[in-house]
Amino acid sequence: MGQITNKTTSLRTELPELNKAQDIHYQLSPEDLIKAALERKEGYLTDHDVLTIDTGEFTGRSPKDRFIVLDGITKDNVWWSDINIPVDTEVFDSLYTKVMTYLYGKSIFIRDAMVCAEKSSRLTLRVITETASQNLFAYNLFLRPDKKVIDPEWTIISAPGFKADPTVDGTRQHNFSMINFTRKIILIGGTGYTGEIKKAVFTVLNFLLPRQGILPMHCAANKGADGDTAIFFGLSGTGKTTLSADQDRQLIGDDEHGWGENSVFNFEGGCYAKIAGLTAEKEPQIYQAMQPGALLENVCFKPWSKTVDFDNLSKTENIRLSYPMSFISNAIEPAIGDIPKNIFFLTADAFGVLPPISKLNKAQAMYYFLSGYTAKIAGTEYGINEPEATFSACFGRAFLPLHPTKYAEMLGEKLDKYPLNVWLVNTGWTGGAYGTGERIKLSYTRAMIKAALKGQLNDVTYQKLPIFDLMIPESCPGVPSEILNPANTWTDSYNYEETANHLAGLFRKNCSQYKGFSDGMLCSVGPTVVTTS
Incomplete structure (x- = not known):
């Protein structure tokens, strides 16, 4: 399975908390990520050779479990409310240590990516995931850098298998998404729903970009x-x-x-479409995007087949398909308009x-x-x-x-x-x-x-x-x-x-x-x- 050996070595130096990780898979291709997901039994292929996964207990976001660290940056600027719930720095630091300890001895997947098609507003990301399928999601949704190595400003860590203890960890229940603007870290645990990654980054941009007049x-x-x-x-x-x-x-x-001042620009490099009731006639572009490299979530199949039943919503009404913008025939590259x-x-x-x-x-x-x-x-x-x-x-x-x-x-x-x-x-x-x-x-x-x-x-x-x-x-x-x-x-x-x-x-x-x-x-x-x- 391909990985950049010299980079994985330097990552252990850059992130000493990862020294005890069994394997670090860096910047894998979609093909290698799909292969890894299948080997690890994270999902299976449809008749269109599209990887499909079940996200487990959570098939959607959990807004009441999204926290923002209360510190000098956020104290007087964030709209503290039922959707922006404050958490102390000490709570975040403790959970961060626990999550990184949880990842000891595990194979992890790291992807460097970007958001904002407008280069003057670009933000660089490092996405660390416990599963190969979540890393595929990050590949699909975020902008893919031209260079093999970039200098990330923000780090996203997603560990679906780690469950917090609300009695000691300061959370509402065992799942959580926490944003720390001082340390520039997004910490996600207890949920396999990939949309938590996407929307946490959107929240960060909603905080940072207005300062630039965007x-x-x-x-x-x-x-x-x-x-x-x-x-x-x-x-x-x-x-x-x-x-x-x-x-x-x-x-x-x-x-x-x-x-911005002179343009409207996409933050992302892909789409995350709701596909309940999807047909080639109603949504031809989305239907055509269901090809190898895309990622299906929480779908059901027609009996005794690998054919997706888009009308069967017994798992959730929020069935999803993520794919790169390049899967849309008339998408603009770069994704910028007047x-x-x-x-x-x-x-x-x-x-x-x-x-x-x-x-x-x-x-x-x-x-x-x-x-x-x-x-x-x-x-x-x-x-x-x-x-x-x-x-x-x-x-x-x-x-x-x-x-x-x-x-x-x-x-x-x-x-x-x-x-x-x-x-x-x-x-x-x-x-x-x-x-x-x-x-x-x-x-x-x-x-x-x-x-x-x-x-x-x-x-x-x-x-x-x-x-x-x-x-x-x-x-x-x-x-x-x-x-x-x-x-x-x-x-x-x-x-x-x-x-x-x-x-x-x-x-x-x-x-x-x-x-x-x-x-x-x-x-x-x-x-x-x-x-x-």
Whole structure:
């Protein structure tokens, strides 16, 4: 199995804690990592020769077990909350020693990588993993250096087999993800879910990049033939991946980007796609990326076969596929675009009261960015019997180490500086709430996105939607005009207004938590609850 012998020798010097590791496998190729994973029985191959693994107890992130070390760097800067939980330096140091001791006598896998396609903002990483499959994930997701050896700034250590003792280790339970900004170490234990690695790095960038004037964004981005960049924000189920994957446009990235002085750039070198219900017809690019070198997680198979059953979610709804950007035929390399001309906030409104597309002014753009709204529908989770509003600040609350209003204010500064259009797009329901109305046709949503990108909505007549004060185009190529105003699609106008008032109240309640952290403007432009007769 290939490894760079002189480098593994120097690694033992650079990291004396690893002196007792049995073997150090450095910068292995995907082929060698897959071979190692199979030999170690970490997973098995599908009929497409794709490595598939089960991540064990955790098939998703555990936000309540993500900690940040409280020290001189973070004390007065981090937004301490239920998603940024402080932990003392002593707790981290003790766990670090225990994890490194746990790795004694084991074979470990080390990969040096990078994030940020824009070289001026690049961060170098050293990823140390207990398993070969997690190292393959790091190869797929992060940027791969041209040189064989780089000088890493941050170290990520992931030991799924190590379990903390909450009674003595200061954790909530046996799994944990800890970020130490002073030592520049991310320490992960007790969970095999690879997404913890990805999102810990995203959190680090969300802390560091605003100091450089760069807005970190949880969004997809693509680029048109004439060079125009578009970015797509949206929570799970809103269509972010589907709508940003356009055969007529080049993909910059599907999940994490930075907006700097002159560009929008991808943080990563790969994609981590949710693949529930995947078909070649619905998601051809993702389906084609399922090739040797990719990594499948927590999938089920069709009976007596090695064929993945993408509709079988008995293990988890969060089945995943990671792969390098090079597996996407129309991906840009390097993954950098110009300043955006259009921003889309995607929401699946299960209440059925938001318009299919509306144009936002600067204040509204900041407000809906800060709100990060979508809605869960009945049946998606146990106990949900009617539409339930979900608000995730800046469309990525769980990864924000700074206060959400900081990112909203940065967006406002960008909007002051650059001429662009911001759109709120409802990919959810029309003609009534979920269970009564129907979901807006994907073909209509694609037509509206296309019209916005081509500038075909710039000179049409707009009307204002009461309660939400949203500006709705009266016509759009390829879309029936009668569906553009949601109030006209309900058979009972009283029920529409009552439901709209209910959702408006939820927006206002959510925004009230931010009033003490801004000049008040952010919460003054949202929907207004009106009295019905």
